[in-house]
Amino acid sequence: MNFVAIAIPFFLLLVGLELLVNWWRKTNYYSTNDAINSLHLGVLSQLTGLAKKAVQFSVYAWIFPYISLFELNSQSVWVWVAGFVVYDFCYYLYHRCSHEINGLWASHVVHHQSEEYNLTTALRQTSGGVVNFVFYIPLAILGFEPIIFIAVGSLNLVYQFWVHTRHIDKMPAWFEFVFVTPSNHRVHHGQNPVYLDKNHGGVFILWDRLLGTYQKELDEEPVIYGVTVPLASWNPIWANFEVYWVLLQDSVRTKKWSDKFRVWYKKTGWRPDDVSEKYPGPKFDPYKQVKFDVANSITTKTYILYQHIVTLCLSLVILYQAPKVDNSFNVVSMIVIGFGLFTLGKLQQNTKWSHQLETLKIALWGSFIVLSPYQFEWPLEISMLYGLSSLIWLAGSYRSKSNNINIKKIIPGN
Known part of the structure; x- marks a missing residue:
């Protein structure tokens, strides 16, 4: 179970x-x-x-x-x-x-x-x-x-x-x-x-x-959360591949054949000498942490929240019906939802073409629901209402689009 x-x-x-x-x-x-x-x-x-x-x-x-x-x-x-x-x-x-x-x-x-x-x-x-x-x-x-x-x-x-x-x-x-x-x-x-x-x-x-790996939480040392090399992205697909990509680059760039393999199983943070010398990594001071965030309009924020709720609902339906349906449909469902998460992450960051990609997602999701060989627990009218409301809302978000990056400095412990 x-x-x-x-x-x-x-x-x-x-x-x-x-x-x-x-x-x-x-x-x-x-x-x-x-x-x-x-x-x-x-x-x-x-x-x-x-x-x-x-x-x-x-x-x-x-x-x-x-x-x-x-x-x-x-x-x-x-x-x-x-x-x-x-x-x-x-x-x-x-x-x-x-x-x-x-x-x-x-x-x-x-x-x-x-x-x-x-x-x-x-x-x-x-x-x-x-x-x-x-x-x-x-x-x-x-x-x-x-x-x-x-x-x-x-x-x-x-x-x-x-x-x-x-x-x-x-x-x-x-x-x-x-x-x-x-x-x-x-x-x-x-x-x-x-x-x-x-x-x-x-x-x-x-x-x-x-x-020997225990450490007590110290009152005099407030915890600073995150990783020493920040992701600085709201893209969930990139979040899963970022470090793999870094390791792959190091593996390709090093001239020593043994290092091409060692980079995968050596201690975390280890890099081949020739690569770290030619491509030095970023240096971060945890006590001067800067949190990543992006400023969005109120319209965009509420649209993102709306799409997030729809994403959760659709995903839960797919998860709970997964054991009863064909595995190929589960794979398609994963790709469809994954694409939606990718476009929403792009919208959160206000990147170029983010609104166009989100429009494509709405069309894809509408088609997925309508053409699905399995019966979802809502009528066609609700699917059409979702698509129409999303497009109108997204258009309003595009008109109020902001490209300001809002960087917030952390006070350790807050």
């Missing part, structure tokens, strides 16, 4: 609740563009995850009879509890390696690109990461059946959602000692030198304490 899919509506409700708390406390922990971009990356991750999870489950189920050393009774509660604990240890190893190896970081970096820290950051997930499956093979060796692997994995992710908040301070000492908490996980998302690559546990912080 995939508990993540079931929990999505509750995740969105909790995001809304945190927004209300944020408004009530006037804490300013949300940036509209950043939050929407995180949610878009979450949507893209869930759609691509349809294929990834199917492959991972199939491979696990296939190898399980051949490599399992024990026959564990899946009807036993203790077997499930043990599976949950073992899975979290495997997750710790995978998560730690994702911060310490270039090729794995290229996928995981997506989750850390946000310069804010709120519940939408939890939903900001990668669309890559197929090789992470090998870290969970020990579960099969120990005899945990495929259904346990899928269920405890999704429960692990559900737990991790609530720790992505700044509205919960430190919790009771015993809880902070054993479990991952908001305070523990805020450290993990910090780019401060003292916090970098710490606190990798998913549910249990004990792994970090035992293996």
Whole structure:
């Protein structure tokens, strides 16, 4: 059972609740563009995850009879509890390696690109990461059946959602000692030198304490969120490929053949000497962080929010009907939604041709809904109303288009 899919509506409700708390406390922990971009990356991750999870489950189920050393009774509660604990240890190893190896970081970096820290950051997930499956093979060796692997994995992710908040301070000492908490996980998302690559546990912080990667959140060192090389983009497609592209360029440019391969598995940040000398990377001071944002008109902002809500609704329909439809339709759905997320990201940045691309998206989505061989839960009239209202709204946005880039300097800890 995939508990993540079931929990999505509750995740969105909790995001809304945190927004209300944020408004009530006037804490300013949300940036509209950043939050929407995180949610878009979450949507893209869930759609691509349809294929990834199917492959991972199939491979696990296939190898399980051949490599399992024990026959564990899946009807036993203790077997499930043990599976949950073992899975979290495997997750710790995978998560730690994702911060310490270039090729794995290229996928995981997506989750850390946000310069804010709120519940939408939890939903900001990668669309890559197929090789992470090998870290969970020990579960099969120990005899945990495929259904346990899928269920405890999704429960692990559900737990991790609530720790992505700044509205919960430190919790009771015993809880902070054993479990991952908001305070523990805020450290993990910090780019401060003292916090970098710490606190990798998913549910249990004990792994970090035992293996030397634990760091307490310090009152005198407010967490500065984000990555040391900022993304500076609202394009969810580019967010997933940016670091891969950098590594590919380094691999092509270096003259040493061994370095062409080493760049993928060396420690995060490693570059061939000849490449780093000829193409030096940007230098950033985390204590002088500048947040990326783009100024848009009120019309454009409300249009983006409108399209974002439509995107979530359409994506949820596709996700929940995915097991019942043909796989080729799921692939087409992923491409259609992915294109829409790409155009909306371009619109958020006010780039050239962004309005024209968004017009093309509206036409594509309208055609997709009307021509779909499967019945969506709304009549044709609503689809036509969506298309017409979007085009009128988009035209108003174009007339009020602004090309001003709004850069906001951060005060560490705020």
